[in-house]
Amino acid sequence: MRLSRRRLLFTTAPGVLGVVVLNGCSSSSPPSSSGKAAPEESPVPAASGAVAGEWRRVAMSSVSAYILVRGSEVAIVDLGTPGSAGAIEEGLKAAGADWKSVKHIVLTHMHQDHVGGLEGVAPKVGAAIYAGDGDLASIISSKPLKSVKEGDEVFGMRIIETPGHTLGHISVFEPTTGILVAGDALRTNAGLAGSDPQYTADETKANASVRKLAALDVKAILCGHGQPLVAGAGTALKDLAATLQ
Numbered sequence: 346m347r348l349s350r351r352r353l354l355f356t357t358a359p360g361v362l363g364v365v366v367l368n369g370c371s372s373s374s375p376p377s378s379s380g381k382a383a384p385e386e387s388p389v390p391a392a393s394g395a396v397a398g399e400w401r402r403v404a405m406s407s408v409s410a411y412i413l414v415r416g417s418e419v420a421i422v423d424l425g426t427p428g429s430a431g432a433i434e435e436g437l438k439a440a441g442a443d444w445k446s447v448k449h450i451v452l453t454h455m456h457q458d459h460v461g462g463l464e465g466v467a468p469k470v471g472a473a474i475y476a477g478d479g480d481l482a483s484i485i486s487s488k489p490l491k492s493v494k495e496g497d498e499v500f501g502m503r504i505i506e507t508p509g510h511t512l513g514h515i516s517v518f519e520p521t522t523g524i525l526v527a528g529d530a531l532r533t534n535a536g537l538a539g540s541d542p543q544y545t546a547d548e549t550k551a552n553a554s555v556r557k558l559a560a561l562d563v564k565a566i567l568c569g570h571g572q573p574l575v576a577g578a579g580t581a582l583k584d585l586a587a588t589l590q
C-alpha cells in the first residue's frame with residue numbers, strides 16, 4: 346500500500362493527485378489480502394523471438410512478456426517490470442508490428458514484474474487492458490482496466506481463472522493451437538512446476554489451478570519465469586498435476 350502510494354505520487358500529475366490517491370486507498374483494502382508483491386527471478390534470460398504458433402516471447406532479465414501477432418493486430422500478455430516498454434517495443438518491431446498494432450493487453454496478475462511495464466506502455470497504446478477481477482484493484486494504471494472472468498474470449502484467447510499465486514490470477518489459453526500462457530501459475534525455471542510457494546497467496550488454490558490447466562488440451566506452455574515448454578508440454582503438465590492431488 347505504501348509502495349503503491351509512492352508510485353502514484355511519482356507518476357501522477359499534480360492537479361489530479363488528491364483524487365487518484367483517494368481512489369487508490371478506497372480500492373485497495375484490505376491491505377495485503379492477495380499475496381505478496383515480490384520480485385521473482387529466473388537466472389538465465391533466454392532468447393526473445395518466435396516460440397509457438399503466432400506467439401513471440403520478449404525475454405527480459407527476470408521475466409517474459411508474450412506477443413501474439415495476428416495479421417495487423419497484436420495482443421500482449423504481461424508487461425514485465427517497470428521500464429520494460431523499450432524491450433517490448435523491440436519485440437514488436439521484430440514481429441513487424443508497432444504500438445499502434447496493439448489492441449489487447451492481458452495482465453495475468455498484479456505482481457510488479459508482470460504489470461510494472463504498464464506505466465510506460467499505457468500512453469503508447471490504444472489497447473483494451475484486461476485483468477482478473479480479484480487483482481484488478483491492486484494494479485496501478487493511468488487507463489481503465491477491464492475485468493475478465495472464466496470463459497471470456499479476448500482476440501481468440503480464452504481466459505482461464507487460475508487463482509492461487511494471487512487470488513485474481515488468470516491464464517490465457519488459445520484453443521485452436523493448445524498454447525497456454527500461464528503467467529506465474531506455472532514456471533519452468535527448475536523443470537515444470539506450479540506457482541513458487543515463496544510467492545503464493547493460497548497454495549491449495551494454486552494446486553487446484555494446476556490441475557485445472559492440466560485438464561486442457563495443452564500443446565505449449567509459455568510462463569512468466571523460465572523457458573517456454575513446447576515439446577511434451579501436455580504430458581509434463583498432467584504428470585505435474587498428478588503429484589498435486
Ligand SMILES: [Zn+2]
Pocket residue numbers: 385454456459510529544
Ligand atoms: Zn507473480
